[in-house]
Amino acid sequence: MMFKLPEYIPPDFHTEHFAGSPDVHTEPAPKDGVVPENFYATSIFPEYFKIDGHWILIRESRMDCVVVIEDGLPHAVEFRNVKKGDAVVIGRSDNGETGVYVHQNAFNRNFQDNTDNFAFRMNNSRETAFSSDYDRLYDLLRYEKDHGYVVWVLGPAAAFDYDSRNAMSSLIKSGYVDALFAGNALATHDLEASFFHTALGQDIYSKCSCKNGHYHHIETINRARSSGSLKNLVRDYNIRDGIVQACLKKDVPMVLAGSIRDDGPLPGVYSDVYQAQDAMRAYTRRATTVICLATQLHTIATGNMTPSYQLVGGVVRPVYFYTVDISEFVVNKLKDRGSLSSESFITNIQDFVVNLERHLLGNG
Known part of the structure; x- marks a missing residue:
């Protein structure tokens, strides 16, 4: 359809x-x-x-x-x-x-008028069936690829798994990502995976911890700071895989907002929260769909600066906002902060990304 x-x-x-x-x-x-x-x-x-x-x-x-x-x-x-x-x-x-x-x-949404006043399972939970939600999202993203502007908000978990990291990279390369928001950690561990096949010292496929693996993310940051920019790092070390590399290759803007707990940070990470907010705002002004994966604070920040509508070509259209996390508390937190238009998937975000990539790109 x-x-x-x-x-x-x-x-x-x-x-x-x-x-x-x-x-x-x-x-x-x-x-x-x-x-x-x-x-x-x-x-x-x-x-x-x-x-x-x-x-x-x-x-x-x-x-x-x-x-x-x-x-x-x-x-x-x-x-x-x-x-x-x-x-x-x-x-x-x-x-x-x-x-x-x-x-x-x-x-003018087509609500069901034949439902009872009382019914079970009206809100999303771990037990919710998301099959129809996935199908709607597939259709939406195919539409948005040509007609919209899709902003993704990623937690580092997107880079912790071999398959989800590859799937996210494929979605970027295939035009399903127009801008990416994240913190220092997402970019650091994605680049760590390019160098060492690890994230925080753990193999991203086997989950085996490596000897001296706790050095890997710091070594990655040091190399990046030595190169002076992420673009130079990818060039200097001939990096050919990963989320950061895909964004740079496709000219997808990345807004990396720092936090008090960051190591390094990587070059290009905003250390001033208001500069980071202004940078994010430049893209939420254009967003027609936002998808947030396993990052509570970045999700709330993005949700609070994203309206429920957008004016595109003189036509008012809705902005679709998705939160995805394994925790019910996290996906419901945004609604508590006022973003009532958000929709949630309560699932492992690695499985979510792989699902999207397989259906959208036919790799299943």
Whole structure:
């Protein structure tokens, strides 16, 4: 079955309720990084702002931002990026009465109308059957390859297994990855696998620990720092496999955000969290599908800056957001943080990646 995006049904702004709404009210920011009292904060949903008598959908939105009106258009701006004098929207109402309207349930999804009010297993768990979820994801990714922008968020577990590492590399080379977010660990252990066939000193196929294997990731980092960049490292050592090599070969941007526990780190890893956030934001602005594998904090960070919709070619479409982890707690954590549109697979992420690659590329 060919994938088809759900229809977006915009609000009817000709009704009396909306026609009588005032324009949004703004107040100037008193100083850089500080906004007026009673500021309005954005959600993940499509939001309209009445400006000069016209309802305008905010583009490139993200949760927990303020809205700045500039040149007659609304812009979602992080608090830290607000400049003194910016026209910041104020008011906490979002039903249209103050010139702000949040449009929830905007997509015409075909829900089942014949289900009982009470039913078992309505939420995902370890016991959930994911067969139909996989089939929908296969169709979605085939569509997105030509029409969308897919961001992957990877934990190091993606590189710990021989088959999943190869599968992820194949997906990158085949055009199913448009940008990749990770930490220092994912790139380090992927490159360690290229040099030593290990991750944290353990063979990525047999799982046997190697003598002095605990040196391998540090040796990898040292070589990378000596080369000066990951691109130079791949060239200097003629690396021909792995996730990092595939991204560099396909010009897939990687945002590697550092943490307090990192060794090294590798060259190119962001040590400033706000620089990392800005770098990630450049790609979540374009994302139409996001897939997060076994990395709780990076998943939450990405989810909190990804809206539930995207405007592509003048058409409003949903942004699909998937979390994949063996832990029910991890996949549910993002919903607790406000990203209600996320869908989850509770499974071993290595098996998940191999499944995708085999079905999408016919290698099964």
